[in-house]
Amino acid sequence: xxxxxxxxxxxxxxxxxxxxxxxxxxxxxxxxxxxxxxxxxxxxxxxxxxxxxxxxxxxxxxxxxxxxxxxxxxxxxxxxxxxxxxxxxxxxxxxxxxxxxxxxxxxxxxxxxxxxxxxxxxxxxxxxxxxxxxxxxxxxxxxxxx
Numbered sequence: 001x002x003x004x005x006x007x008x009x010x011x012x013x014x015x016x017x018x019x020x021x022x023x024x025x026x027x028x029x030x031x032x033x034x035x036x037x038x039x040x041x042x043x044x045x046x047x048x049x050x051x052x053x054x055x056x057x058x059x060x061x062x063x064x065x066x067x068x069x070x071x072x073x074x075x076x077x078x079x080x081x082x083x084x085x086x087x088x089x090x091x092x093x094x095x096x097x098x099x100x101x102x103x104x105x106x107x108x109x110x111x112x113x114x115x116x117x118x119x120x121x122x123x124x125x126x127x128x129x130x131x132x133x134x135x136x137x138x139x140x141x142x143x144x145x146x
Contacts, residue, residue, distance in 0.1 A: 001069055002136045009068075009133035010061040016128045017057060017121070024117050032113060036106050061125075064088070068129050081130015082123065089122035 025033075026046075033040050041049070068084050097118050101111035 005134055005136070006062070006065050006069055009129055010058070010065045012132040013065060013125055013128045014058045014061040017061065017125055018054065020121055020124055021057075024121070029110075029113060029117060032110050036110060039104050039106055064125065065129055065133055068126075068133060069135065072133075072135050074135075077130040077133070078127065079130070081127045081133075083126070084129060085123040085126015088126055089119040092118050092122050 030043075034043075040046070068081070071084070072080060093115060097111075097115040100106075101108075101115070106114075
């Protein structure tokens with residue numbers, strides 16, 4: 001396993017995910033989340049916490065690319081990435097989105113929108129990982145007498 005390739009794919013995926021987060025979570029869903037002031041921090045407090053959020057996302061991308069690389073089965077990057085993203089999306093829905101809706105004081109609309117945004121985000125993350133991670137290719141084994 002080539003850790004330079006993992007690092008490159010992790011950084012590329014992190015940048016793409018930060019852009020997704022700014023557009024979707026802060027842009028499109030920001031006004032919806034602002035309606036739930038008892039749940040979310042103020043915009044100023046969220047902005048102050050962004051360095052921690054960015055660092056956490058970068059750490060997560062390294063972990064996800066590593067998991068992808070360990071499970072890579074040799075198919076096309078796009079196909080492998082989308083399959084991986086779909087599994088991530090299902091995991092996030094079951095482990096994060098549904099428990100958050102069950103325990104946070106948000107309405108069904110925000111719960112649904114956040115679940116959809118998270119599902120799409122994980123599909124996107126998987127696709128970017130599949131596109132950006134290039135496994136080490138080894139020459140085909142040559143069999144004597146074949």
